[in-house]
Amino acid sequence: MKVQMGFDRAFDVVNIVLMSVVTLLVLYPLYFILISSVSDPVAVNAGKVWIWPQGFTWDGYRQIFKDHTIYLGYRNSLFYTTVGTAFNVVLTISAGYVLSRKDLVGRHFFTFLIVFTMLFHGGLIPTYLVVKTLGMVNTVWALIIPGAVSAFYIIVVRTYFQSSLPDELLEAAQIDGCSNLSFIGRIVIPLSAPIVAVMVLFYAVSHWNAYFGALIYLRNSNLFPLQLVLRQILLANQVQDLAMDTENMTDVLMKSELIKYGVIIVASLPMLVLYPFLQKYLIKGVMLGSIKG
Structure with missing residues (x-):
């Protein structure tokens, strides 16, 4: 018994150490x-920034938010x-239901058709032609409708329902006179909070980080999401670098490094704020939805 308890403690210690290392690496x-x-770019390039900021400065964020199109990008990305x-x-x-x-x-058969789309895809050009034929090019719907569903997520949701909602639940509801629509709204959805939260998080992160679709389908800068607006800020700053004389080149290049780091934080912050509120559902939903069925 003592040997077993000692082995359990040793395992816990090793597990905590390994998980701590993995967490630190992430x-x-x-x-x-x-x-x-928020550090002096000279110190960053010299490798002096490890634990604490060196030469604290807000110049990078000032340069980013000085361009008012970033607020338009935030509004579009939120939409x-x-x-x-x-x-x-x-x-x-x-x-999935x-x-x-x-x-x-x-x-x-329908499941086979959905899974088939995971193995074979038409490609960029046929997809663009479809979007253009439907008149969605340079509209907000070009970023919403073509990716309306994910075949993989449908299978995950279907598996979750199969493993979490017993057939007897539907039979009992039907005996009480519950229709299919009422069963979904009153019973299925309230009992499926974990998988709904998982889908919300996965789809929201995908939409927030998406830039390629906007790059292909959008021409109007007023419709650009945040990712494209930040890309424009970076490109404009690089063009400015090339236009500067040699004396100011170093300062501008250093500011460019600050902007690059700041852009990553600005783009990632909303998702980092959202995740803690959904992570308790994320783990449960992924585990339940991943059971083969």
Whole structure:
């Protein structure tokens, strides 16, 4: 018994040490970017910034927020993230629930069609032609409708419903006169908070970080999401670097480094704030939704 207890303590100590090292490896790069964004770029380039900021300065963030288009980018990204995530979650939950129903005729065939899209994709050019034919180029819908659902997330949601909602629950609801729509709204959704939170988080992060679709489909700068606005700020700053004379080149290049670090923080901060509120659902939802069924 004593040997077993000693082995358990040793295992706990080793586990805590390993997890602490892994956590440090994951968090330190973000922390380094944060302290570098407010440090003297000369100290950063010299390798003097490790734990604490050196030569504290807000010049990078001042340069970023001096461009008022960043507020427009934030507004657009919030719109794309909010509307797009709501659209994604409604369609994904609906499709996953329908495919989980054993009384759906041909559900295995429909599941096969969905999985097939995970293996074969039309490519960029056919997708662009479809979006253009539908008249969505240079509109907000070009960033929402083409990626309305994810085949992988549909399978995850379907598996979650199959493993978490017993058939007897539906039978009892039907005996009480509950329709399919009422069953979804009153029973399925309230009992599916973990997987709904997981879908919200995954889709929201995807929309917030998306830039390639906007780069392909949007021409109007007033519709650009935050990622493209930040890209423009970086590019404009680089062009400014090339236009400077040799005497001021060093200062401008140093400020460019501050801007690069600051841009990462500005783009990542909203998702970092959102994650703690959903992480308790994230772990449970992913584990339950990953069970093969």
